[in-house]
Amino acid sequence: MAKVTVKLFGVMRLDSKISGAQIEIERISDIFNVLNENIKSEAPQEKLLSFNDAVVFVNGERCKKKSFKPSNGDEIWLMSPSSGG
Amino acid sequence: MNEKLLGYAGRVLKIDLTRKTFEDFPWTDSDRRRTLGGKIMAADILHSHITPDMKAFDEDNWLVISTGPLTGCACPNTSRFNISTISPLTNIVTSSNCGGDFGLSLKKAGFDALIITGRSENPVHIEILEDDVSFNDASQLWGMKVSEAQEKLQKRHGKLVIGPAGENKVLYAAVFSGERAAGRGGVGAVFGDKNIKAVTAFGSKNAEVYDRENLKKINKKWVEQLRANPLTGRQLPKLGTAALISPMQAHHILATKNFSAGRFDDFEKISGEELAQNHLIKNAACTTCVIRCGRVVQVDGKAVKGPELETLGLLGANIMNDDIELILKWNYELDELGMDTISTAGSIAFAMELDEKGLWDSGLKFGKTDNLSDVFNDIAYRRGIGDILADGTKRMSDKFGGAEFAIHAKGMELAAYEPRGAVGQGLGYATANRGGCHLNAGYLVVAEGLGLDVDALTPHGKAALAIMFQNLMECISAAGSCLFTSYAVFPSFLIDKPNSFLTKAILACFPYFGPVVNLLNKHTGIAKINIPLLLHPYALTFATGMKVTMADLLKWGDYGYNIERVSNIILGQGKGADTLPKRLLDEKQIESNEKTKVPLDKMKNTYYRARGWKNGIPTIKKLNKLKIEIPEAIKALNL
Ligand code: SF4
Numbered sequence: 207m208a209k210v211t212v213k214l215f216g217v218m219r220l221d222s223k224i225s226g227a228q229i230e231i232e233r234i235s236d237i238f239n240v241l242n243e244n245i246k247s248e249a250p251q252e253k254l255l256s257f258n259d260a261v262v263f264v265n266g267e268r269c270k271k272k273s274f275k276p277s278n279g280d281e282i283w284l285m286s287p288s289s290g291g
Numbered sequence: 292m293n294e295k296l297l298g299y300a301g302r303v304l305k306i307d308l309t310r311k312t313f314e315d316f317p318w319t320d321s322d323r324r325r326t327l328g329g330k331i332m333a334a335d336i337l338h339s340h341i342t343p344d345m346k347a348f349d350e351d352n353w354l355v356i357s358t359g360p361l362t363g364c365a366c367p368n369t370s371r372f373n374i375s376t377i378s379p380l381t382n383i384v385t386s387s388n389c390g391g392d393f394g395l396s397l398k399k400a401g402f403d404a405l406i407i408t409g410r411s412e413n414p415v416h417i418e419i420l421e422d423d424v425s426f427n428d429a430s431q432l433w434g435m436k437v438s439e440a441q442e443k444l445q446k447r448h449g450k451l452v453i454g455p456a457g458e459n460k461v462l463y464a465a466v467f468s469g470e471r472a473a474g475r476g477g478v479g480a481v482f483g484d485k486n487i488k489a490v491t492a493f494g495s496k497n498a499e500v501y502d503r504e505n506l507k508k509i510n511k512k513w514v515e516q517l518r519a520n521p522l523t524g525r526q527l528p529k530l531g532t533a534a535l536i537s538p539m540q541a542h543h544i545l546a547t548k549n550f551s552a553g554r555f556d557d558f559e560k561i562s563g564e565e566l567a568q569n570h571l572i573k574n575a576a577c578t579t580c581v582i583r584c585g586r587v588v589q590v591d592g593k594a595v596k597g598p599e600l601e602t603l604g605l606l607g608a609n610i611m612n613d614d615i616e617l618i619l620k621w622n623y624e625l626d627e628l629g630m631d632t633i634s635t636a637g638s639i640a641f642a643m644e645l646d647e648k649g650l651w652d653s654g655l656k657f658g659k660t661d662n663l664s665d666v667f668n669d670i671a672y673r674r675g676i677g678d679i680l681a682d683g684t685k686r687m688s689d690k691f692g693g694a695e696f697a698i699h700a701k702g703m704e705l706a707a708y709e710p711r712g713a714v715g716q717g718l719g720y721a722t723a724n725r726g727g728c729h730l731n732a733g734y735l736v737v738a739e740g741l742g743l744d745v746d747a748l749t750p751h752g753k754a755a756l757a758i759m760f761q762n763l764m765e766c767i768s769a770a771g772s773c774l775f776t777s778y779a780v781f782p783s784f785l786i787d788k789p790n791s792f793l794t795k796a797i798l799a800c801f802p803y804f805g806p807v808v809n810l811l812n813k814h815t816g817i818a819k820i821n822i823p824l825l826l827h828p829y830a831l832t833f834a835t836g837m838k839v840t841m842a843d844l845l846k847w848g849d850y851g852y853n854i855e856r857v858s859n860i861i862l863g864q865g866k867g868a869d870t871l872p873k874r875l876l877d878e879k880q881i882e883s884n885e886k887t888k889v890p891l892d893k894m895k896n897t898y899y900r901a902r903g904w905k906n907g908i909p910t911i912k913k914l915n916k917l918k919i920e921i922p923e924a925i926k927a928l929n930l
Pocket of ligand 1: 368575
């Protein structure tokens, strides 16, 4: 297990009402289980999150594998796709 | 299909300010079929008039203010109008798009477009009332800031005004309609030169449309589509364009410290999330908009327009400022003074780097923000260092040096996207007719991380995509539509499900679609089909009576891009104009990654071949194909 900082951005942050959290996970995909528990209690009307919905960065690098194992102290950004000039 | 085109008001008004006269400008259905309207129509009208020695501040320089056929037809997001003229900033044609109430009002007054020539002796307010035009004395308005001037004008009239920056001919002064700006290229300075403080229009005419019932159905579908799309239905309403700060940071596209980097450590403090969670009072919108990307925030206890992404990025990361409250205040001050925030911020960042390098001791320093309100005022009134800053980055670099880090293309400051993190956007900036504009560039960054996740650092396929995006945006703008309506063309799952197998597979192939896209670019007629996701052709068909397909959009876009390019060549733009500053071409943004510089030459050669251009000049064959008269300047090059 690795203790990581997760930050949410974009619509995902506003909808889930979660800006960020420090959590312990084994793989990137575990983040979503933890966050969804929170959403179920804090914003039950909102859609639950899944790995497929998020653009994921680990320490500033794009991560496309949900099986990726982070290390202690990693910072993980979850972004919802955005555009507009 | 219909013989006489509908959807249009059917008249173009030409005003001579020197003589204080007005008349109808001849514009027929054949002209409408050739140009569609808006930006392309304006480019065509300017092209018919300009001569090699013409300058922005010549009495004879025309201002062309034009609407598109969808404006006034109850289609969503179609109140946008265009202002084109010779730019004092770039000395070539500029076009500036605006979402205020003027376009709709001009059409209701019975005109598709307005041409203004000459120069008034005294400050003037041009008032257009259906069949009548009056030239009102505007001495009382002269000197007023943008909102005060608008408050003095008739409430129900569509308005265009300039602020002190336009009056003092700041080369990047803007024109305002309500709180919306036609910001880029210094159209406000041309207003100021002609002594125009305000133009207003009012009328009650409604354009007749070809098939009202089907247009109604399409409009309903269009609204539903825009609301269902993840970008136009959720992100833009919830976070506005400011949403992009965080993804730009992630993708190394957030212009930082005068484009010396693509990431800003304190990006969260100036982000769209910060704006939405702690400063947003409510949304705002251009007339007829269902997306509502505009922000309303509080400054000194007053509800005012909030900043767009460009302003947050360029008055934030690019000058090393992490104080969002200051950006909200500056955004308001710049709007009131009537200045383009992009060029103002770009000029200031360049001055800061000149100061840092000991090339110009202006006192402006990265991260030093306490005096910037005064500097903005000095620019608007051309006082002290403000007089130099008012001429923009390129002229400053001519004076003090630093051309390699003077961040402009063709004299226009770049928008907030750092192109070494999205090289296709870099090609767009370099080739855009009006200069360093992200939208005229084709906004390829939408595919390079901001929306879709195509490999942002590969040059493959980018030339073809840039041309297609440039042509489509040219045409969507000419229709009168907001460019954001074009996002709905991307299937939602490509945006919404960035990690799904299907999305990844399609986007991985994207750069290799180049040859197919090029085929469509070169032979626009092939695409004589419509796709259910792009509703503009359907709306144009039911509004005007022309049978419009994707092929027509591409053809109009190609025509518009070429006719504007030809005008620029007549005005003296030579080979080699399509370039970027050395910093972006030769210096890696990330030391360890060779790919983080813009491989412009590689992409540009493919781009030129596909456009039918040589060294940025349309060939005679290309111009013959588009039925564009060959000017002497091109004949002499014998291409
Ligand atoms: S989406 Fe934004 S820019 Fe476009 S029409 Fe609406 S408010 Fe105006």
